[in-house]
Amino acid sequence: MKKYLRHILIALTAFLAILVVNFALPRMLPGDPVFLLTGFDSEVLSQELYDSYYTALGLDQPLSRQFADYLADVFGGGLGFSYRLNSDVASLIGERLPATLQIVLPALIISTLLAMGAGLAAARKPRGITDTVMTTGAALLGAVPTFLAGMILVVVFSFGLGWLPYGNLSSPGMDVGTIEGLFDRIAHLILPIATLVLATTPPKFMMLRASAEKASEEKYVLYARSRGVEGTRLSFRHVFPNVGQPFLAMTGLNFGAMLGGSVVVETVFSVNGMGLLVSQAVSDLDYPVLQGCLTVISAFILGVTVLTDLLLLLADPAARRKNRAH
Amino acid sequence: MRTRHISRPHKSLPLAGENKAAITALAAGCLLLFVFLLAAVAPSAFAPYSPSDTFDAWLPSSSDHILGTDDAGADVFTSLVYATGRTLLTGVASAALALALGVLVGLAAGSGGVIGALANGVINLFAMIPKLPATIVIAAFAGGGLAETVIVIAVFGWVTTARAVRAKVLHIKCLPFADALTAAGYSPARIAFRHIIPNTGEVILTRYITTLAGCIMTEATLSFLGLGSVSSPTWGTMINLAYRRGGFAMEAYGWLLAPGAAIMLLALAFWCLWYFAEHRSRDVSGKSYAD
Amino acid sequence: MPLTAEGLTVTAKLREGAQTIVSSLSFRAETGSTLAVVGESGCGKTMTALAVMGLLPPNCRAEGSVTLDGKELIGLSQRKLAALRGREICFVPQSGAEFLNPSLKVSTQLYESLARQGVPRERRRAEACERLERAGLDSPETFLSRYPFELSGGQAQKVVLAAACGKDVRLLIADEPTKGIDRAGADAFLGSVRKLFPAAAVIVITHDISVASGADELLVMLRGRAMERGRASDVIARPRHPYTVSLLDALPSRGLMARPALRETRSSGCPFYPFCPVAENRCQAFLPPAEEEDGHMTRCFVC
Numbered sequence: 019m020k021k022y023l024r025h026i027l028i029a030l031t032a033f034l035a036i037l038v039v040n041f042a043l044p045r046m047l048p049g050d051p052v053f054l055l056t057g058f059d060s061e062v063l064s065q066e067l068y069d070s071y072y073t074a075l076g077l078d079q080p081l082s083r084q085f086a087d088y089l090a091d092v093f094g095g096g097l098g099f100s101y102r103l104n105s106d107v108a109s110l111i112g113e114r115l116p117a118t119l120q121i122v123l124p125a126l127i128i129s130t131l132l133a134m135g136a137g138l139a140a141a142r143k144p145r146g147i148t149d150t151v152m153t154t155g156a157a158l159l160g161a162v163p164t165f166l167a168g169m170i171l172v173v174v175f176s177f178g179l180g181w182l183p184y185g186n187l188s189s190p191g192m193d194v195g196t197i198e199g200l201f202d203r204i205a206h207l208i209l210p211i212a213t214l215v216l217a218t219t220p221p222k223f224m225m226l227r228a229s230a231e232k233a234s235e236e237k238y239v240l241y242a243r244s245r246g247v248e249g250t251r252l253s254f255r256h257v258f259p260n261v262g263q264p265f266l267a268m269t270g271l272n273f274g275a276m277l278g279g280s281v282v283v284e285t286v287f288s289v290n291g292m293g294l295l296v297s298q299a300v301s302d303l304d305y306p307v308l309q310g311c312l313t314v315i316s317a318f319i320l321g322v323t324v325l326t327d328l329l330l331l332l333a334d335p336a337a338r339r340k341n342r343a344h
Numbered sequence: 345m346r347t348r349h350i351s352r353p354h355k356s357l358p359l360a361g362e363n364k365a366a367i368t369a370l371a372a373g374c375l376l377l378f379v380f381l382l383a384a385v386a387p388s389a390f391a392p393y394s395p396s397d398t399f400d401a402w403l404p405s406s407s408d409h410i411l412g413t414d415d416a417g418a419d420v421f422t423s424l425v426y427a428t429g430r431t432l433l434t435g436v437a438s439a440a441l442a443l444a445l446g447v448l449v450g451l452a453a454g455s456g457g458v459i460g461a462l463a464n465g466v467i468n469l470f471a472m473i474p475k476l477p478a479t480i481v482i483a484a485f486a487g488g489g490l491a492e493t494v495i496v497i498a499v500f501g502w503v504t505t506a507r508a509v510r511a512k513v514l515h516i517k518c519l520p521f522a523d524a525l526t527a528a529g530y531s532p533a534r535i536a537f538r539h540i541i542p543n544t545g546e547v548i549l550t551r552y553i554t555t556l557a558g559c560i561m562t563e564a565t566l567s568f569l570g571l572g573s574v575s576s577p578t579w580g581t582m583i584n585l586a587y588r589r590g591g592f593a594m595e596a597y598g599w600l601l602a603p604g605a606a607i608m609l610l611a612l613a614f615w616c617l618w619y620f621a622e623h624r625s626r627d628v629s630g631k632s633y634a635d
Numbered sequence: 636m637p638l639t640a641e642g643l644t645v646t647a648k649l650r651e652g653a654q655t656i657v658s659s660l661s662f663r664a665e666t667g668s669t670l671a672v673v674g675e676s677g678c679g680k681t682m683t684a685l686a687v688m689g690l691l692p693p694n695c696r697a698e699g700s701v702t703l704d705g706k707e708l709i710g711l712s713q714r715k716l717a718a719l720r721g722r723e724i725c726f727v728p729q730s731g732a733e734f735l736n737p738s739l740k741v742s743t744q745l746y747e748s749l750a751r752q753g754v755p756r757e758r759r760r761a762e763a764c765e766r767l768e769r770a771g772l773d774s775p776e777t778f779l780s781r782y783p784f785e786l787s788g789g790q791a792q793k794v795v796l797a798a799a800c801g802k803d804v805r806l807l808i809a810d811e812p813t814k815g816i817d818r819a820g821a822d823a824f825l826g827s828v829r830k831l832f833p834a835a836a837v838i839v840i841t842h843d844i845s846v847a848s849g850a851d852e853l854l855v856m857l858r859g860r861a862m863e864r865g866r867a868s869d870v871i872a873r874p875r876h877p878y879t880v881s882l883l884d885a886l887p888s889r890g891l892m893a894r895p896a897l898r899e900t901r902s903s904g905c906p907f908y909p910f911c912p913v914a915e916n917r918c919q920a921f922l923p924p925a926e927e928e929d930g931h932m933t934r935c936f937v938c
Contacts, residue, residue, distance in 0.1 A: 028465075032472035039478075043485050054485065144693075157619075161611035163561055165568050165583060166604030173597055241734035243690055245748050245798065246721030248713075255747075259738035271472070278476025282565060286587075296477070300484055301570045308481045315477045323472070335738065335782045 022327040022337075025267075029323040036316040040309045041088050051077055056101040057304045071101075097310035102302050107310030110295060115314075117187055117291035120207060121283060122276045125214035130269045133219050137226030137265075138253035144231045153227065160220035164279055168213040168286035175209060182209055185288045210280075210287045217279050218272060225268060229261040236260070263330055270326030274319040366623035373616030380610055384429035391422040402594050411598030415589045420599045423582060424606060430490075431578040431610075435560035438494040442501035442559060443552050447544075449502065450509025451536060454517065464510065470503045476565065483566050488573040497562050505551040512547045516540050550621045557614035564607050579603035637805045637836040638664040638687075642699035643709075645682050645691065645859075656682045657859040659699065664806070664836035664852070669829065671847035671867060672840045673882065674856035680840045683856075684808045687838075688724055689716035703806055721751045725799035725835075727828075729811035731791030735783040742779040745798055752801035766797035771827060792824075796831065804835040812839065813846055825849040844882045847871065855879050858906035860922075865931035875933040877914075878907040905935070913937045 044054035052071050053059050063071070076084050091098060097107040136156075140149040159167075176184035183189060187206045192199040233239060234257065242256045277292075284293030292311055299307035331337055383390050398417035405412045411420035452463035479500050486492040516522060517540070525535050566572060567580025568587070577585070586599040645657040657679040664670040672680045686697040687708065701708045703723065708716070720726070728734035735744060745763045754762050760779070767775035770793040783791060792812070799807060809828065813821035825846070828837060839850060847853045853867040855878065863876040874880045905911070905918045915937060923936045 028468045029472050032469050035469060036473060036478070040481075043482070047485055049485075157615050158612070161557075161608045161615055163564050163568075163604050163607050163611075165565070165587075166601065166608060169600055169604065172592070173601070177592075177595070237728070237734045238736040240690060241726070241728050241795075242736060242744075243717075244688055244720055244726035244728070246717050246719075246751050247747060248717045251747075255743075256736050256739070260736070274474030275476065278474055278480075281476065281480065282568065285569065296480060297569055300480065303484060305484065308484050312474070312477050312481045315474045319472065319474055335740075336784060339782065339785065 022331045025327050026324050029320045033316045033320045036312060037089070037092060040313060041085055043309075044305060045081070045084075051075070054305055057302060057306070058101065092313060097313060098306035100299075100304055100307045100310075102304045103307070107306055110307060111292055111310060111314055114291045114295050117289055118277070118280050118284065118293055120187065120203075121210045121214060121289065121291065122273070122280050124207070125211045125218065126269070126273060126276055128211065129215045129219040129222060130266075132215065133222035133226055134258070134265070136219075137223045138230055138258060140223075140227045141230030141234060141257070142249075142253060144234070149227075152223070156220040156223050159216055160224075162216070164213065164217040164282045165286055167216045168209070168283055171209045171213055172286065182206075184209075187289055206289075210283045210289060213283050213286070214276060214279050217283075218276055222265070222269060222272065226261065226265045229264065230257050233257050233261050263334070266330060267326055270322045271319070273322045274315060277315045277318060363623075366620045369616040369623075370620040373613045373620065376609055376613035376616070380428055380432065380613065383425050384432045387425045387428065391419075391425040393419045393422045395422055395426045397422070402596060404595075405598045411602050412596055414586065414596070414599050415594075420582075420596075420602060423577070424579070424602055427577050427579050427582055427603070428606075430576045431560065431563070431580075431607075434490065434493055434497075434563045434578060435556055437490075438497035438501060438559040438563065439552060439556040441494060441498035442555050443505055443548065445498060446502035446505025446551065446555070447509050447541075447548060450506035451513060451541070453506060453510040454513025454540075455532070455536070463506075467503060467506045467510070470500065471507075473500070475500045476562070479562060479566065480569065480571065483571045488571055490573070490576075493563065493566070493572070497559050497566070501555055501559050501562065505548075505555055508547050508551050509544055512544045513540055516543050546621070546624075550618060553614050553618045553621060557611045557618075560607065560610060564604075579607050637666050637704050638701070638838075640683075640687070640699065640701045643683065643686060643701055644698045645679065645686050645695055646698070647692075647695045649694070655859060656695065657686065660856075660859075660861055662852075662854050662861070662864060664838055666805075666836055667833060668851040669825070669837040669839060669849070670852040670854060671850035672838060672854045672856060673842065673844045673847055675842055678856045679859035680856050681810055682859075684726075684810055684838065684840055687806075687808065688720055688726060689713065690720075721748055722753075722801060722803050723805045725801065725804045725807050727792075727795050727799050727807065727809040727812050729814045730788065731793070731795035732783060732786060732788050735786075735791060735794065737783050739782075740779070741781050741783070741786070741794055745779070745794065748798040748801070752803065763797070766800055767793065769800070769831060770794075770797040772797075789820075796828070800831045804832055807832050807835045807837045808840070809837065810840045811842065813841065813843070818845065821846050822849055844871070844879075855882065860906060861925065861932065861934065862907065863931075863933050869931060875931070875938045876907075876935050877911045877938065881910070881912075 044051050047054060052063070052068055052075065055075050055077075056063075056071055072078060076087055079087070095108050097111065099106050100110060103110060136152050140152040143149060172184055175182045183202075183206050187203055188194060188199065189202050189206075192202045194200055194203050230253070238260070239252070239256060242252055247256060280291065281293035281296045283289070284291045285297040288294065292314070295307060296311050298304070299311070388394070395418070397419065399409065399413050399419065401413060401415050401417045403409050403413040403417075409419050409421065411424065413419055414423070449463050449467060452459050453467055454460065455463075479496060482499065483493065483496045486496050522535065522539070525539060526532075530539075563572070563578060564580035564583075567578050568584050570584050570588070572578055572581040572584065580603070582603040583600065586596060586603075591597075591600040640660055640662050642659040642661060643657060644655065644659055647654050647656050660679075660683060662670060662672075672683065674680045682691070682695070685691050686695075687701055689708065689711065691697060697709050699709060703719070708719075735741070742760075742763065745766075746759045749759045749762055750756075763779060764775040767778060772778060772790060772793045778786070778790065778794070783794075786794065807828070812828070813824055821843075825839065826849070828839075839846065841847065844853075844855075847867050848871055850867045853863075853865060853870045854861055855863040855870070855876065857878055863870060863874065863879045870879065871883065874883055903922060904920050905914070905923055908914050908918045911918065918936055921936075923934050925932050925934045
């Protein structure tokens with residue numbers, strides 16, 4: 019119980035720390051805060067415009083006041099304003115978030131299930147054939163940069179074999195509402211999801227394999243085997259409940275890595291999601307957009323952490339029983 | 345006691361095959377790394393042309409240009425060889441900085457008391473921050489110079505090292521010799537620097553190898569997104585250029601994929617070394633199990 | 636003749652080289668009788684049990700012959716061994732509290748065993764309750780929904796006993812089942828084991844030779860070898876081997892303290908040579924042969 023509370027508290031602190039860093043970066047760095055907050059530089063901005071931005075951004079106010087305004091903006095839903103795209107960051111992200119989540123959520127589920135099945139299977143006979151093949155495969159995959167994996171998939175399956183479309187999430191003129199459009203969407207999603215799965219599964223697999231291998235020396239495994247319990251049932255019913263907790267907690271945390279990975283994936287596949295927004299903001303030096311995206315990603319991590327901790331708490335018999343007794 | 349008896353023979357598995365695998369890994373890793381280091385130190389020995397030579401643009405791969413040429417007519421393989429040094433330098437430097445940070449914070453976190461709790465809190469906090477997005481934002485603010493890139497990568501690259509060092513310190517502190525030193529009246533600082541740090545050497549070495557691979561990956565990703573320096577390109581920068589200048593449309597796959605493959609080989613070389621180091625440290629700790 | 640072991644040898648591949656953990660052990664356990672295997676921890680008695688069940692750690696190998704109802708177990712495929720475990724061969728660990736899966740309810744683990752023993756789904760609950768009651772738990776329903784950490788040590792021990800007592804059990808192996816229970820409790824436990832498994836051969840592994848007084852046969856092990864074997868009452872009343880004598884002498888203090896090595900030992904000699912009060916010179920270099928007389932085996936030059 020205490021463990022989970024502590025975890026959630028740390029996640030909350032991390033979120034607040036990101037907010038503070040976001041606020042401090044443009045104001046503390048040696049560059050001019052106006053340039054850093056708008057993304058324009060002195061070649062574009064006349065003195066007149068510069069002054070108007072200076073007051074509009076509240077830079078003439080004391081820092082405490084600026085911070086209060088900043089927090090109000092973040093929690094009020096504006097998340098800052100992109101002068102380059104002439105829109106508030108929240109709506110820019112809001113438009114693109116669905117595309118990102120369509121890639122990230124399925125990838126999260128698939129990679130977790132894949133890591134779970136492979137990790138438990140490999141740990142069943144450590145250093146056996148299955149284990150050696152899977153562990154070597156995971157090490158090889160782990161060495162492949164995400165963008166390389168994506169590009170190879172594109173070159174092979176889109177350009178080479180022509181099996182799957184490349185670019186965006188729908189072919190022009192397709193409506194996802196229709197059956198045809200839905201299949202078109204799925205065809206577009208396969209490669210980005212596969213790339214993200216390839217990039218994020220190896221560490222999860224390695225972690226679960228290691229803890230499951232350790233668990234196979236535990237007394238409860240020996241006892242279960244002495245009762246004739248073997249194979250899948252031994253792995254999933256006996257070993258996993260005892261090693262699954264840190265694995266699932268890591269999977270929750272991994273959501274942040276997946277959102278980060280989707281920056282690369284969306285850039286490679288030209289999917290107009292939050293990741294591509296980040297990638298474009300990087301080339302445009304559109305700082306408000308970058309900061310807004312970081313805030314949103316941190317908020318997601320906070321939410322997912324709270325959610326996984328709650329679920330793990332509910333699934334933890336010891337914690338559950340104690341609560342009932344109180 | 346009983347399970348110790350059951351599991352002891354298991355834990356000190358010798359398995360000749362495994363030893364062979366570890367030594368093969370070491371040899372493969374060293375060989376790969378040696379080639380990369382040579383390319384970094386003496387690129388002209390490997391590159392068929394000078395980096396300033398230009399040819400026709402967008403040449404496909406041929407015996408003259410094994411990876412073809414880019415949009416400006418430069419030989420891709422030559423660029424690749426000349427980018428090795430910068431890529432390695434960024435990786436080595438940022439990993440060294442990350443390692444130093446990680447060891448310091450890890451030692452502090454293992455020291456107990458207020459400082460220990462505080463350092464441990466910082467570790468847990470950083471572990472919760474989305475590494476790649478935060479690095480991207482800070483890199484965008486910091487700009488693409490070598491020093492800036494190195495610092496930005498190290499800022500989020502130290503966390504796992506700190507965790508590993510902390511765990512090792514806590515483990516060492518449980519051993520009887522630490523108690524004996526405290527009882528003998530040695531100061532905590534002396535114990536830390538003369539007795540605990542030398543004992544964490546194995547962990548630090550292993551961590552440095554993994555951190556190096558991680559830092560090179562992060563650098564590549566940042567450069568791929570356009571946050572690298574254009575004047576002295578790394579492999580990541582090459583991919584970014586290839587991608588943005590229409591490498592896909594021109595089917596310049598040599599330009600697009602070769603730098604990524606080079607990064608992969610480098611990461612694999614580090615993985616091989618890590619595998620050997622990990623196997624060796626298991627060997628050592630295995631011996632302490634067999635009383 | 637449900638269980639016979641002939642020349643059972645277990646070797647472990649260790650970093651330092653191969654090590655023999657159990658060497659050419661022979662014993663039999665009859666249907667309806669109890670064999671007690673006695674020895675200090677580390678003497679190979681648990682490894683013997685694991686070898687019989689086919690559950691040795693991956694770096695250990697068993698050789699020789701172990702037959703259950705005439706069926707050879709050594710070298711049997713893991714699949715066939717697994718099919719026997721939990722049905723014909725059952726295991727009671729030394730502490731149910733430690734060996735039950737901490738994340739699974741008592742009912743889950745009991746039903747799992749019942750299902751393997753062929754109890755149909757609709758009868759599982761009733762059968763589980765009945766077995767728990769026979770094992771000595773009052774109001775068994777209340778225990779079904781508990782987790783192992785909600786059981787006392789004694790209760791957990793009854794749960795593992797209940798999981799083991801299927802109708803097809805031919806061999807029951809109990810590893811230190813009386814650990815942490817006093818003398819009276821231990822006798823009662825062994826009595827209930829005998830009652831619960833009328834049609835099985837029972838092997839009780841223990842470091843406490845007094846537990847063996849409730850058994851029919853007794854096997855004394857030291858460093859992987861059988862030192863003495865015979866009818867339990869006979870061995871306890873008239874021990875022949877100096878090691879057995881020293882075990883019986885050490886009884887009130889229970890278990891043996893680490894004794895200083897009095898003499899230099901050689902691997903080829905009698906394993907008890909360093910501590911033996913009556914040892915002769917030949918005991919250092921040569922292993923005494925096993926000599927059998929009226930079903931009472933002793934491995935000693937002197938006695």
